[in-house]
Amino acid sequence: GDSVTQMEGPVTLSEEAFLTINCTYTATGYPSLFWYVQYPGEGLQLLLKATKADDKGSNKGFEATYRKETTSFHLEKGSVQVSDSAVYFCALSDRRGYSTLTFGKGTMLLVSP
């Protein structure tokens, strides 16, 4: 079945540091890929998405590129802020289905001033 693997956390960074959170996937077919963010006590919010190979999703300074050859969708941000502290989930959706999501375990990001 489909699966998503992302790096374990927590990732601890100082403000303005560069962020990378790795995500790889296994899927039959040709999935869409997503990054969701969960702030403390909140639900999941879509951060960015990509629907085909070489697509780059971007939002709020975060970027991720759909790499079919390496089955990866790594999340990056050039300069993190304290307000970026949250849990980040990589997910895939089989476009043949009903947009059901398969999630990675989540990576907690802690940014200190």
Next chain:
Amino acid sequence: DAGVIQSPRHEVTEMGQEVTLRCKPISGHNSLFWYRQTMMRGLELLIYFNNNVPIDDSGMPEDRFSAKMPNASFSTLKIQPSEPRDSAVYFCASSSGQGATEAFFGQGTRLTVV
């Protein structure tokens, strides 16, 4: 739009009691999903509906769990009887259908069974 609305936000109940979680999807969305989040297992899909019809309930852990969607604007997830291991955050999400569209999540219901 108010987004996906879940109630209650928090629920504390005693083992053996019936628990009902509620969800109002985004107007116009025709797919609705129930997920459960725990530290051990992460986010798991329990069941999903399309046009109010259950499509796949293979993620429902036991017969104690049931879900309904009587109309396009309301769904319930019921646990009867509840057990301490059911303690988790339950999320409802909705989407506009098949394909690449993303799902929009509610704020979740934190269930504690003591």
